[in-house]
Amino acid sequence: MTFLKVQGIYKTHRSGLRGKVEVLKGVSFDVEEGEFFVILGPSGCGKSTLLNLIAGLEKPDKGEIILKGRVVSSPRVCVPPHERDLSMVFQSYALYPHMTVYGNMEFPLKMAKVNKKEREKRIREVAELLRISHLLNSKPSELSGGERQRVALGRALVKRPSLILMDEPLSNIDASLKQEMRLEIKRIQRETGTTFLYVTHDQIEAMALADKLMIMREGRVEQIGEPLEVYKDPKTPFVAGFLGFPPMNVVSRKVFLKDGKPYIKLGNWEYPVEGPEGEEIVIGIRPEYISLRKGKSFVITSVERIGNETFVYLEGDGVRLVAKEKGGHATEGGKVDIAVYKFKIFL
Amino acid sequence: MKRFVLILGLCFFTIFTLLPIVLMIFLSFSEDMDFLLGGDLSLTFRNYRDILFSEEVSFGRYIINSLIVSGLSACLSLLLSLPSAYAFSRFASPFLSRFIFLFLLITMFPPISTVGFLFQVFSALGIINTYLSLIVTHTAWSLPLGVWVMYAYTEKIPKDIDRSALIDGAGLFRTMFYIILPLSKPALASAYILLFLYSFNEFLFAYMFTVDESTRTVPVGVALFEGLYGQIPWGYIMASASLSVLPVMIGVLFLQKYIIGGLTKGSVR
Ligand SMILES: Nc1ncnc2c1ncn2[C@@H]1O[C@H](COP(=O)(O)OP(=O)(O)OP(=O)(O)O)[C@@H](O)[C@H]1O
Numbered sequence: 198m199t200f201l202k203v204q205g206i207y208k209t210h211r212s213g214l215r216g217k218v219e220v221l222k223g224v225s226f227d228v229e230e231g232e233f234f235v236i237l238g239p240s241g242c243g244k245s246t247l248l249n250l251i252a253g254l255e256k257p258d259k260g261e262i263i264l265k266g267r268v269v270s271s272p273r274v275c276v277p278p279h280e281r282d283l284s285m286v287f288q289s290y291a292l293y294p295h296m297t298v299y300g301n302m303e304f305p306l307k308m309a310k311v312n313k314k315e316r317e318k319r320i321r322e323v324a325e326l327l328r329i330s331h332l333l334n335s336k337p338s339e340l341s342g343g344e345r346q347r348v349a350l351g352r353a354l355v356k357r358p359s360l361i362l363m364d365e366p367l368s369n370i371d372a373s374l375k376q377e378m379r380l381e382i383k384r385i386q387r388e389t390g391t392t393f394l395y396v397t398h399d400q401i402e403a404m405a406l407a408d409k410l411m412i413m414r415e416g417r418v419e420q421i422g423e424p425l426e427v428y429k430d431p432k433t434p435f436v437a438g439f440l441g442f443p444p445m446n447v448v449s450r451k452v453f454l455k456d457g458k459p460y461i462k463l464g465n466w467e468y469p470v471e472g473p474e475g476e477e478i479v480i481g482i483r484p485e486y487i488s489l490r491k492g493k494s495f496v497i498t499s500v501e502r503i504g505n506e507t508f509v510y511l512e513g514d515g516v517r518l519v520a521k522e523k524g525g526h527a528t529e530g531g532k533v534d535i536a537v538y539k540f541k542i543f544l
Numbered sequence: 545m546k547r548f549v550l551i552l553g554l555c556f557f558t559i560f561t562l563l564p565i566v567l568m569i570f571l572s573f574s575e576d577m578d579f580l581l582g583g584d585l586s587l588t589f590r591n592y593r594d595i596l597f598s599e600e601v602s603f604g605r606y607i608i609n610s611l612i613v614s615g616l617s618a619c620l621s622l623l624l625s626l627p628s629a630y631a632f633s634r635f636a637s638p639f640l641s642r643f644i645f646l647f648l649l650i651t652m653f654p655p656i657s658t659v660g661f662l663f664q665v666f667s668a669l670g671i672i673n674t675y676l677s678l679i680v681t682h683t684a685w686s687l688p689l690g691v692w693v694m695y696a697y698t699e700k701i702p703k704d705i706d707r708s709a710l711i712d713g714a715g716l717f718r719t720m721f722y723i724i725l726p727l728s729k730p731a732l733a734s735a736y737i738l739l740f741l742y743s744f745n746e747f748l749f750a751y752m753f754t755v756d757e758s759t760r761t762v763p764v765g766v767a768l769f770e771g772l773y774g775q776i777p778w779g780y781i782m783a784s785a786s787l788s789v790l791p792v793m794i795g796v797l798f799l800q801k802y803i804i805g806g807l808t809k810g811s812v813r
């Protein structure tokens with residue numbers, strides 16, 4: 198049995214000033230028990246709305262959410278959040294400002310009628326894990342953003358539900374702690390076998406954590422799969438342009454005839470293809486599959502050196518490209534030709 | 545220059561609001577009204593002594609009645625306001641919440657238009673000249689104000705906070721009790737003062753539904769001084785007014801410390 202089944206969800210927000218906003222337009226996916234399911238997508242694509250629907254805070258206009266075989270959400274049904282055995286880390290943290298950190302983490306346990314001793318034990322454990330033991334007696338207003346976020350995380354973890362929803366739980370934590378937290382979250386998930394539904398727009402986080410990755414765009418599912426599979430084999434130009442560091446170059450070229458044979462052309466680079474003359478072909482080229490040599494078809498507009506990698510930004514033939522080199526001696530303003538080792542054609 | 549104008553404005557405002565109060569206190573201590581007409585000013589405690597301890601006037605009783613009626617009706621009204629405001633803020637459709645101000649229409653309804661009808665109902669129920677009749681009407685009339693004040697505040701509590709409580713397993717009632725209620729303290733305090741003052745100053749209902757000293761409130765009692773003495777006893781009225789400001793001032797001072805903003809600070813980023 199599928200643990201969580203989301204089927205054809207539509208959701209329109211009605212707000213006073215903006216009128217109707219269609220946020221989700223037919224979202225479907227399955228999450229297996231114990232899976233670390235990551236949802237990745239640009240800002241405003243409806244990720245938080247989706248989590249709210251799964252949590253039971255909002256009702257879909259169309260479609261169904263089936264949790265452990267039970268229809269929990271549909272236009273007519275809405276099982277209240279506390280009957281769904283889940284917890285949630287809000288994007289806005291949503292801590293209880295009048296309670297201490299301890300009180301915040303204790304609240305869900307109190308509501309679940311866990312006895313005092315057990316409550317204390319679990320809170321200390323989780324606080325230790327999240328490095329907030331020294332903050333237990335502080336109020337949320339006395340904490341930094343990252344500390345607040347960890348408290349929010351702790352509050353979701355102490356409850357030990359069968360499903361945890363996380364809405365960008367690490368967005369405000371500094372890089373080194375973030376990496377540590379990432380590992381901890383993954384470890385907790387493995388050890389407890391809890392199913393995680395994790396929203397982020399940090400692709401490193403997504404790649405590192407996900408058993409299954411779902412890419413969303415403007416209220417629709419773009420692609421679902423294992424993270425590496427999605428990375429290597431993006432099904433749409435959008436996914437291609439979203440993943441990778443830096444992401445894949447996606448350009449559209451017209452087929453032209455050379456000696457009666459169809460070709461596409463990008464600056465100095467030409468490649469034989471199949472297709473009638475004049476057809477638009479969308480291709481994706483990973484930055485690492487472009488190599489540069491002295492020439493004249495592209496101008497180097499800027500160069501970024503990050504560690505031992507260099508991102509070279511090119512402009513020419515009506516497009517902008519980015520190439521990735523090891524080491525590298527590209528200089529701004531220089532002129533180059535390209536060679537492409539590998540590319541992908543989107544249909 | 546700007547500063548000067550500001551200070552001037554503030555001075556004017558202060559004088560404008562304080563002058564009547566100062567005058568009131570002055571008059572409450574003066575033997576008669578002569579000095580207003582240019583006569584001598586003679587200070588005395590007689591007015592206070594008379595209204596507090598004389599046989600004819602039972603001002604102490606009025607104060608107690610007023611405190612009971614206002615205290616309880618404000619409590620009751622607040623108790624009902626919080627859940628209504630919460631429900632309005634969280635569950636009313638965007639369309640409906642645009643019309644919440646219509647609530648206030650009830651307060652604009654002239655009490656005089658219903659007082660006769662209410663009198664008959666209360667007579668039939670046998671609760672004329674009881675606290676109950678006043679508490680019920682005052683609660684009903686001040687409720688919209690309470691809902692309005694509480695609504696404005698509840699709207700400002702980030703919705704994610706109570707959503708989070710819902711997920712954490714608190715139902716609607718426990719969310720209201722453990723989360724919304726403690727977070728609303730500042731609004732509760734200011735709303736309480738407003739509701740209390742409404743009831744404390746209310747005249748028409750209090751006048752109609754009370755028959756004798758046992759239930760008369762301060763405004764009614766003071767209004768009846770005239771009948772008692774044939775002429776308007778300004779000294780007594782001013783002394784009563786000064787005295788009745790006292791409990792309200794004490795209340796405000798006490799509640800003031802709860803009226804602080806920023807209670808939800810640190811909850812959301
Ligand atoms: N209550 C609401 N009323 C009206 N519109 C809303 C409401 N909540 C969200 N929206 C709109 O719905 C869209 C999706 O919002 P949502 O919060 O789900 O995005 P998101 O993917 O979580 O974005 P982010 O990554 O920035 O958090 C946005 O365009 C947003 O403006």
Ligand SMILES: [Mg+2]
Pocket residue numbers: 244245246288364
């Ligand atoms: Mg979001």
